[in-house]
Amino acid sequence: xxxxxxxxxxxxxxxxxxxxxxxxxxxxxxxxxxxxxxxxxxxxxxxxxxxxxxxxxxxxxxxxxxxxxxxxxxxxxxxxxxxxxxxxxxxxxxxxxxxxxxxxxxxxxxxxxxxxxxxxxxxxxxxxxxxxxxxxxxxxxxxxxxxxxxxxxxxxxxxxxxxxxxxxxxxxxxxxxxxxxxxxxxxxxxxxxxxxxxxxxxxxxxxxxxxxxxxxxxxxxxxxxxxxxxxxxxxxxxxxxxxxxxxxxxxxxxxxxxxxxxxxxxxxxxxxxxxxxxxxxxxxxxxxxxxxxxxxxxxxxxxxxxxxxx
Amino acid sequence: xxxxxxxxxxxxxxxxxxxxxxxxxxxxxxxxxxxxxxxxxxxxxxxxxxxxxxxxxxxxxxxxxxxxxxxxxxxxxxxxxxxxxxxxxxxxxxxxxxxxxxxxxxxxxxxxxxxxxxxxxxxxxxxxxxxxxxxxxxxxxxxxxxxxxxxxxxxxxxxxxxxxxxxxxxxxxxxxxxxxxxxxxxxxxxxxxxxxxxxxxxxxxxxxxxxxxxxxxxxxxxxxxxxxxxxxxxxxxxxxxxxxxxxxxxxxxxxxxxxxxxxxxxxxxxxxxxxxxxxxxxxxxxxxxxxxxxx
Numbered sequence: 001x002x003x004x005x006x007x008x009x010x011x012x013x014x015x016x017x018x019x020x021x022x023x024x025x026x027x028x029x030x031x032x033x034x035x036x037x038x039x040x041x042x043x044x045x046x047x048x049x050x051x052x053x054x055x056x057x058x059x060x061x062x063x064x065x066x067x068x069x070x071x072x073x074x075x076x077x078x079x080x081x082x083x084x085x086x087x088x089x090x091x092x093x094x095x096x097x098x099x100x101x102x103x104x105x106x107x108x109x110x111x112x113x114x115x116x117x118x119x120x121x122x123x124x125x126x127x128x129x130x131x132x133x134x135x136x137x138x139x140x141x142x143x144x145x146x147x148x149x150x151x152x153x154x155x156x157x158x159x160x161x162x163x164x165x166x167x168x169x170x171x172x173x174x175x176x177x178x179x180x181x182x183x184x185x186x187x188x189x190x191x192x193x194x195x196x197x198x199x200x201x202x203x204x205x206x207x208x209x210x211x212x213x214x215x216x217x218x219x220x221x222x223x224x225x226x227x228x229x230x231x232x233x234x235x236x237x238x239x240x241x242x243x244x245x246x247x248x249x250x251x252x253x254x255x256x257x258x259x260x261x262x263x264x265x266x267x268x269x270x271x272x273x274x275x276x277x278x279x280x281x282x283x284x285x286x287x288x289x290x291x292x293x294x295x296x297x298x299x300x301x302x303x304x305x306x307x308x309x310x
Numbered sequence: 311x312x313x314x315x316x317x318x319x320x321x322x323x324x325x326x327x328x329x330x331x332x333x334x335x336x337x338x339x340x341x342x343x344x345x346x347x348x349x350x351x352x353x354x355x356x357x358x359x360x361x362x363x364x365x366x367x368x369x370x371x372x373x374x375x376x377x378x379x380x381x382x383x384x385x386x387x388x389x390x391x392x393x394x395x396x397x398x399x400x401x402x403x404x405x406x407x408x409x410x411x412x413x414x415x416x417x418x419x420x421x422x423x424x425x426x427x428x429x430x431x432x433x434x435x436x437x438x439x440x441x442x443x444x445x446x447x448x449x450x451x452x453x454x455x456x457x458x459x460x461x462x463x464x465x466x467x468x469x470x471x472x473x474x475x476x477x478x479x480x481x482x483x484x485x486x487x488x489x490x491x492x493x494x495x496x497x498x499x500x501x502x503x504x505x506x507x508x509x510x511x512x513x514x515x516x517x518x519x520x521x522x523x524x525x526x527x528x529x530x531x532x533x534x535x536x537x538x539x540x541x542x543x544x545x546x547x548x549x550x551x552x553x554x555x556x557x558x559x560x561x562x563x564x565x566x567x568x569x570x571x572x573x574x575x576x577x578x579x580x581x582x583x584x585x586x587x588x589x590x591x592x593x594x595x596x597x598x599x600x601x602x603x604x605x
Contacts (some may be wrong), residue, residue, distance in 0.1 A: 029426075055456065127592075129358075131587070137357075140361045240447060269451055272454065289452055
């Protein structure tokens with residue numbers, strides 16, 4: 001504060017000088033404002049991102065030296081069956097979570113967009129899982145899905161349905177994770193759809209009603225097209241969330257049984273911090289990074305095309 | 311359509327009627343929808359109730375294999391028994407320090423940067439902005455290894471700063487502040503500039519008061535992320551004395567093994583701070599998600 005005032009007030013300097021200095025300072029101001037973030041981003045984002053590309057080309061163990069090995073980490077990956085299983089599991093998880101959370105979120109949002117008793121409270125109940133830590137959710141789920149004493153199997157026994165080996169069978173572990181993820185993320189999708197629904201002018205719906213459109217037709221031909229930008233955004237966000245899933249799987253199954261719930265980020269963590277293969281872990285990171293980029297760009301382009309066509 | 315034609319006086323009457331109608335139980339199809347939503351809410355609330363019911367139950371009741379929803383009695387001693395098994399006091403202290411200091415720093419520098427991106431034009435602005443925003447897509451696990459190396463080079467392993475500083479590179483807040491300030495008219499800052507206020511002074515006494523709603527949203531979200539953070543502390547906080555609450559919970563999972571009452575009791579304690587924040591700031595929470603989602 002003070003240095004600025006003193007510079008402008010310096011009487012001995014020629015008339016043009018303080019003005020020029022002030023202009024220079026004016027130019028520096030925005031850089032000063034972004035400096036703290038720029039330093040942190042450089043140290044903890046840009047350097048690590050470039051570093052992960054570099055490390056993926058090297059044979060690198062946690063303590064040892066690094067040697068340049070070109071693309072052999074990638075060749076190693078593509079010939080590793082576990083990598084492909086992690087790849088497939090990631091696809092399974094994304095396919096199991098994204099459409100379901102979006103559809104349920106939309107249904108609940110439409111339901112809660114009308115007047116009803118306890119509406120605010122109901123919204124809060126649907127939304128509350130969003131703010132709970134995934135480790136806590138993982139522990140609660142472990143207990144609920146417990147094979148012998150979990151409440152789900154107790155319930156199944158009570159109504160005399162055969163119990164399900166939720167987390168201990170390689171075919172049920174992933175569906176269990178997907179169910180938990182839906183529970184976590186439904187509220188998030190609901191809130192965003194609710195905001196979009198509230199921005200739709202009621203006149204449009206009313207006009208469709210006057211024209212004799214049924215409830216379904218009003219939804220299909222008025223509401224749904226107007227929700228398109230929101231749905232587009234939600235697809236991207238949900239896919240990113242699903243590709244990032246880590247805490248929940250680490251706590252609930254640690255990738256097992258076998259490798260049945262090992263997703264790509266899980267595989268990275270295993271390679272890096274349990275096997276100690278930093279190079280190969282970084283190679284998976286690079287693959288994941290490229291996948292995300294490719295997905296976002298294609299999806300963005302596709303949706304722009306369909307927007308232009310319409 | 312009809313309401314529009316009516317004079318304002320009856321419009322307020324109509325609104326009163328509508329609120330009255332909202333309080334009454336719905337009928338017909340509306341009732342079916344309402345009941346379905348209530349059932350859905352019960353399913354959503356069940357896991358949290360079950361955590362509570364398990365935490366306060368006598369441990370012997372867990373292993374009967376029966377489906378009973380209500381504990382026969384409250385065994386509050388479960389909490390103290392579980393608390394004494396690990397240095398939870400230290401875990402909470404670490405978590406609170408990380409969450410509070412981390413939130414203050416992140417929010418403050420995000421406001422600075424967001425303001426610069428919104429209200430100044432300078433060389434490289436758009437490139438830097440896009441580079442920062444694109445990091446939102448990068449999963450933390452992808453850069454976990456090199457980030458850990460940077461942290462350990464700086465000698466910050468086992469230090470709260472090894473979690474606070476890397477997490478300060480948070481693009482969400484910059485984006486949020488920029489979007490918010492872009493729509494604020496420049497005149498306010500210009501007139502302060504004409505009055506001879508320094509740039510930091512303008513930021514401090516003109517821009518910050520304008521940003522109150524966005525500061526609220528940002529604070530809540532950053533606090534939540536810091537409080538719930540797991541992957542980064544998992545690799546940088548390696549000693550028991552530097553553990554955060556989520557790390558403690560994960561550690562306790564192996565330690566308590568079949569002690570589900572203890573495990574659920576500690577889980578319940580760990581989410582109480584977030585539940586309180588959620589109940590108090592519910593509106594800002596929802597607003598924050600909705601507004602970032604919309605833009």
